[in-house]
Amino acid sequence: MAEATGTADPERQAPDGEQGLVQRLPTPSLSFEMALLLPSIVFLAVISFIPLFALLWMSVMEVGIVAGRSSEFVGLEHYADVLTDARHINSWWTTVLYVGSALVLQTVLGVLLAVSLDAVDRAENVFTSVIIMPMMVAPVVVGLLWDFMLSNTFGLYAFILHQFGLFTETPILASDQFALPALVIMDTWQWTPLIVLIVLARLKSIPNQVYEAAAIDGADPWQRFRYVTYPLIKPAIAIALLLRSMDLLRFFDKIFITTGGGPADATKVIGMFIYEQGLRYQNYGPASALGILLLVVTIVIGFLFVEYFMGGAGDDE
Numbered sequence: 001m002a003e004a005t006g007t008a009d010p011e012r013q014a015p016d017g018e019q020g021l022v023q024r025l026p027t028p029s030l031s032f033e034m035a036l037l038l039p040s041i042v043f044l045a046v047i048s049f050i051p052l053f054a055l056l057w058m059s060v061m062e063v064g065i066v067a068g069r070s071s072e073f074v075g076l077e078h079y080a081d082v083l084t085d086a087r088h089i090n091s092w093w094t095t096v097l098y099v100g101s102a103l104v105l106q107t108v109l110g111v112l113l114a115v116s117l118d119a120v121d122r123a124e125n126v127f128t129s130v131i132i133m134p135m136m137v138a139p140v141v142v143g144l145l146w147d148f149m150l151s152n153t154f155g156l157y158a159f160i161l162h163q164f165g166l167f168t169e170t171p172i173l174a175s176d177q178f179a180l181p182a183l184v185i186m187d188t189w190q191w192t193p194l195i196v197l198i199v200l201a202r203l204k205s206i207p208n209q210v211y212e213a214a215a216i217d218g219a220d221p222w223q224r225f226r227y228v229t230y231p232l233i234k235p236a237i238a239i240a241l242l243l244r245s246m247d248l249l250r251f252f253d254k255i256f257i258t259t260g261g262g263p264a265d266a267t268k269v270i271g272m273f274i275y276e277q278g279l280r281y282q283n284y285g286p287a288s289a290l291g292i293l294l295l296v297v298t299i300v301i302g303f304l305f306v307e308y309f310m311g312g313a314g315d316d317e
Helices: 032-057 077-084 086-120 124-130 140-149 156-161 179-204 210-216 221-249 252-256 270-280 284-310
Strands: none
Touching: 032 179, 032 284, 077 086, 077 210, 077 284, 086 124, 086 210, 086 270, 124 179, 140 156, 179 221, 179 252, 210 221, 210 252, 210 270, 252 270, 270 284
C-alpha cells in the first residue's frame, strides 16, 4: 500500500503511462434513499409553495369576488388593518391565553406522567395504553363528546358540577369566563398523551448508570430530576412543544363544534377568526394577512423553543 506522503504507487500507472498518484474524485450523485425521496419532496414543495405564494398575493390585494370587479393592489393595508382593529387584537390575546395556558398545563402533566410511568415496574404497557387512548379519538368527536358531557340538560360533568352548586344556570360553554378554560382542559385531555409518549421515549434511552452515580453522590429524588433527568429530556420537551404549539396556534375544530368562537368572542382564537373572515365573509385579503402573520408567529415561537431547550443539548449529554 502506498504511503500517505505523496509517493507514487509503482504498480499503478497514470493514463499517459507515467507513474503518479491516481486520484479518484467523487462524482456527485444522489444516494439511493434520496433518489426514492426526491419525487415526494418535489411534490410536497409544489403543493406547499403554490398556496403560500397565493396567500402572499391575496394579502396585498383587494380580491374582487364580484363578477366584473378586478383585484386591486393595496400594499400593506390589510396588515395595518388587522394589527390595529380591536377585534383582531382581542383575537390575538385570546390565542395567547389559550396557547400559553394549554402548553404549560400539557407540558407539566405530560412530564409528570412520563416520569411516573418510567418508574413503574409492572403493567407499564397497560397504563401507557390507557393514557394514550384520548389521542386516538378524532378532534371533532372530542368536541361533540365534551359538548354532550357539559350540557346542562343531560351532561354527566354538568350534573356533577350542579351537585356542588356550580353552573346551575349558565352552561360552562356559554360562559364568557369559563368557556376558554373548558376548551383548554378539553385539549389537554386529548393531547397530553402525545407529550407523555415523546418524553417517555427519551427517558427510556437514559442509562441507569447515570442515576446510580447520582444516588452514590447522595442526590435525593428532586435533585436527580433537576440535575440529571431534566437536562437530558430537554430536547424531547422541545420537540413536544414544537408539535403542540404549531397545533394549538391553528386550533379550530373543537371551537367550531362547541362554541363557534363565542360567547361574545370569548373563544375566538386567531384560527377561528381567519375562518370567519375568509370563508364566512369572503374577506380574503384580511384573512390572508392574518394567515401570513400566524405563520411568522409560529416560526418565531418554534425558533425560541429550539434555542432555549436544544441550544445547550450538546453540553447536557
